[in-house]
Amino acid sequence: MERRKISRKDCISDDTWGRIANRKEIKGKLLNTDNETEKTSLRRQYWEANKSAKKAARKDKRIWAKNLAQAAQNAADLKNPHDLYRITRQLAKKSFINATSTVKGNDSKQLTAVKEQVQRWQGYFGEILSTPAQEHEHEVNTTEHPLVVNETPPSTQK
Secondary structure, eight states: OOOOOOOOOTTSOHHHHHHHHHHHHHHHHHHHOOOHHHHHHHHHHHHHHHHHHHHHHHHHHHHHHHHHHHHHHHHHHTTOHHHHHHHHHHHTTOOOOOTTOOEEOTTSOEEOSHHHHHHHHHHHHHHHHTOOOOSSOOOOOOOSSOOOOOOSOOOOOO
16 A cells, blocks of 8 residues: 655745655654664654654744735725635635636636736626615514413323
8 A cells, every 4th residue: 555645735835845854754764664762762852853844844833824815905905805804814824726727708608817807806896785775674563362382381291
C-alpha cells in the first residue's frame, strides 16, 4: 500500500513545508535504526524538529487568517458582498465557491466575462435591495366565537 500524499495547503509557507520534510526524514531514520544511543539522539532531534514545524505552521496559519480577515474588511468597505461571503466561508472552513464560479444571466446563459458577471451581480443585488417596503400591515381575521380548548391536564388511567 502506498502512503497517502499530503496536499499542500495555501496557508503553509514553503519554509514550513521544508521543516515538515526534515521532520519526516528524521522520523524515518529513527524507525530504521537499532542502536539505542543513536535512537536517543534521533528522538531528541525529532522532538525539536516536530516542535519547530508545528510552531511554524501555527504562525503561518495566523498570518494567513490575518490576511484573509484584512481582505474581508476591504471587501466590506468596498461593499462587495460576493467576495465578503466567499472569504467568510473560507475562514469558517466551509466549502466555498471560488472566484471563477459560473454566473448565469437573466436569459439563463452562462456569463464568462468578469465585467458581465459583475454587472449581473450588481443588477441582482440592486433588484433585491431596492424592493419597496410594505405600505399596510396584514389584517388578522378574528372569529366571532372563541375557540374551545381543553386546559385540564391528561390523567394517567390504565
